[in-house]
Amino acid sequence: IRVSAVVNPVKLVITNYPEGQVEELEAINNPEKPEEGSHFIEFSRELWMEREDFMEDAPKKYFRMTPGQEVRLKNAYIVKCTGCKKNEAGEIVEVYCEYDPNTKSGMPEANRKVKGTLHWVSCDHCLEAEVRLYDRLWKVENPRDELAAIREAKNCDALEAMKEIINPDSLHILPHCYIEKYAAGMKPLTYLQFQRIGYFNVDPDSTPEKMVFNRTVGLKDTWGKINK
Numbered sequence: 001i002r003v004s005a006v007v008n009p010v011k012l013v014i015t016n017y018p019e020g021q022v023e024e025l026e027a028i029n030n031p032e033k034p035e036e037g038s039h040f041i042e043f044s045r046e047l048w049m050e051r052e053d054f055m056e057d058a059p060k061k062y063f064r065m066t067p068g069q070e071v072r073l074k075n076a077y078i079v080k081c082t083g084c085k086k087n088e089a090g091e092i093v094e095v096y097c098e099y100d101p102n103t104k105s106g107m108p109e110a111n112r113k114v115k116g117t118l119h120w121v122s123c124d125h126c127l128e129a130e131v132r133l134y135d136r137l138w139k140v141e142n143p144r145d146e147l148a149a150i151r152e153a154k155n156c157d158a159l160e161a162m163k164e165i166i167n168p169d170s171l172h173i174l175p176h177c178y179i180e181k182y183a184a185g186m187k188p189l190t191y192l193q194f195q196r197i198g199y200f201n202v203d204p205d206s207t208p209e210k211m212v213f214n215r216t217v218g219l220k221d222t223w224g225k226i227n228k
Contacts, residue, residue, distance in 0.1 A: 005179040042125035063116035071116040078103035119195040129211040
């Protein structure tokens with residue numbers, strides 16, 4: 001099942017969308033298996049989006065949100081970014097855009113071509129969640145051989161040798177993420193896909209009041225690779 005979740009949130013405000021209006025938009029559970037059906041996700045004026053999906057001064061190959069550029073919000077509308085708001089430290093706290101009401105599925109301009117599609121969740125219709133991002137445990141491909149070489153070279157015990165090749169970034173815990181309400185109450189070890197992020201399961205620590213998800217496999221980030 002694919003759901004929308006935002007793990008590094010920044011607020012997106014659609015300035016020309018009516019205040020207080022809420023729409024229910026259809027989201028396909030699994031595009032590769034139509035028989036698995038669909039569910040509804042709420043859309044409103046204020047959304048959470050990924051911070052990495054906005055860049056104020058973007059290069060040509062950046063097809064996400066940047067001032068003056070159009071992108072599609074998944075299952076929703078085409079929007080054009082109009083700017084952002086920063087705090088005193090220069091950090092972006094809000095991103096602004098305008099939507100085209102004729103670009104929702106089934107509308108006259110729904111098939112207008114844009115190069116980027118972003119995921120989102122409605123600020124007033126989502127759940128806060130903890131997301132645990134796991135990476136490889138070791139910094140080397142063959143830890144057994146490396147351990148033996150380090151112990152021989154430094155005449156140290158196995159524990160000391162392990163400290164040299166263990167990956168300090170093997171786990172990142174993100175406590176303030178957001179996920180659509182459809183995920184509420186999923187049972188521990190349920191597998192699902194976060195749109196554009198990767199594959200996750202529900203941790204046994206998860207409760208309906210505070211969901212906890214573990215990443216099992218990440219998705220390739222084309223822009224991240226280009227940027228790197």
